Amino acid sequence: MPATEFEIIERYFRQPVQRDDVVLSVGDDGAVVAVPPGKQLVVSTDALVAGVHFPENTSAQDIARKSVAVNLSDLAAMGAQPAWLTLALTLPRVDESWLEKFARDFIDTAAQYGAELIGGDISEGSLNISVTAMGLVDADAVMRRDRAQAGDAIYVTGTLGDAAIGLALLQQDSINDDSSAWLAGRLNRPEPRVDFALLAARCCDCAIDISDGLAADLGHVLDASGCGADVRLDSIPLSPQALAHFNAAGGIDWDVILSGGDDYELCVVTAPANEAQLVQAARQSGTRLSRVGEIMRRPGLRFLDAGGETRALANRGFEHFSS
């Protein structure tokens, strides 16, 4: 029975090399990869902590997929093609069944987006999955959060609020039909918008992952770009499942939708001249895309209701350490 760090790595995480730019993979002090000429390297790191980023009873498969997906979502927001991943896995104990499932789904999810696990580290401690994702972009073709300009249109992918509702339902032990299961799946099995992002990056230079909620993350774009935005609440895309949930609950909760977080969707900001191409990118990649507002010269992020009135939000997004 495998027991040590080395045996775990050999048994579950060492795989035949898939990408021909991987010179040396899992099993040495470091991995070696070749960045193609003309490409720049995009690097993103995100840790998942049990009980903070996912409920304690989340399956090994869902933890694995989410730990890959949240990092690939960051690469997508930069317009980068996923290439390589490293994993620092901290585990309270060796559970072979858990490890086998986790490793398989981690490697499979990465492969689904063309990325490969090239190295990592396994330690004892409370469950913590820290992933570093590396991707490739054409030199100086990255999408950044400081490139919004007054007059630009604001788009979001997918639907917002599903993951936050899913979390609430899980916490209430209320996953009891297809609709609630779908909402919980949006929390536990996010799908990074990689295909869309690679097409969008050809015509847009400003995007952000909105996993802390649109309010907080669009706020970062505005802060970095030195401008404001008007967002129309009736343009915010909601899933039928979220709408049904809110109808049953007595009304739409905009705080959940705009600040609940954990939607691994993208917000893309683009000049009017590029909107048609952006819409085409969404169609080509089979991605729902909604135009939700415009960048304004006047500072501040305003959410406008159907009557054009500004609506205040109780909070601005998920933030660690805010109480």
Add this chain to the structure above:
Amino acid sequence: MPATEFEIIERYFRQPVQRDDVVLSVGDDGAVVAVPPGKQLVVSTDALVAGVHFPENTSAQDIARKSVAVNLSDLAAMGAQPAWLTLALTLPRVDESWLEKFARDFIDTAAQYGAELIGGDISEGSLNISVTAMGLVDADAVMRRDRAQAGDAIYVTGTLGDAAIGLALLQQDSINDDSSAWLAGRLNRPEPRVDFALLAARCCDCAIDISDGLAADLGHVLDASGCGADVRLDSIPLSPQALAHFNAAGGIDWDVILSGGDDYELCVVTAPANEAQLVQAARQSGTRLSRVGEIMRRPGLRFLDAGGETRALANRGFEHFSS
């Protein structure tokens, strides 16, 4: 008072860019860097967990320095020039004084070796510091663990066993003079052998970081290379402080020296033709270097005492999850 993840990053971790290959640093969904033509990228990830990799009462400065050093030691073992670091920091609570010290020493230690923090992530949870270090090597000039050949000489840098003795003294609350403080410093403030490694890589193609102890890590070289080794115990370099400790304790404990771990030293294996140049690399970088044995065709790692007898070790190195 800063409280959120964003404020912590802005206040403590965002720095003016130092390296001109950093296109975009801390503050977006990912960092962007440019790998120079002709170079390959070396990537290494190591996590430090409180109570496992360092005693719970270790200072913020020592944790910061160690989290950088252990990763740069891996890059050194590959012969890579340190370039960029990402940090996934999980903290139980916001302690401004701790964070200020940690961030400053993390950034300063990286800068000491020419490396720069380019991104990361801060989460709530038990203290866990996961670092990914990226370095640069000339294409196909990396030092690997699968390149040892029968007849090669085996060298180690520095002195062995100090950190394991330091840990034992700390656990016994016996840091009470210069000698014990120096030994504890070897545990808490390791110095990666970067300068030496960059020179050694010009003449050697096989090296490993021996932070799990020479027995385990040289064992990995032998396994990967398909050969054996004879190591002479009377050639193993010991510090005067370690010798004094063993003299007071009634004799040398080879298990502590060869399997205690946490010595961030390198083991370099090289053909006889390159030994003079390797010795010169040590001299030029001011690094103690000791020739401790030879690679043999016969499998197995044998530790020989002064009489030429093989000495058995009780355990083969620090391994997570071994009990």
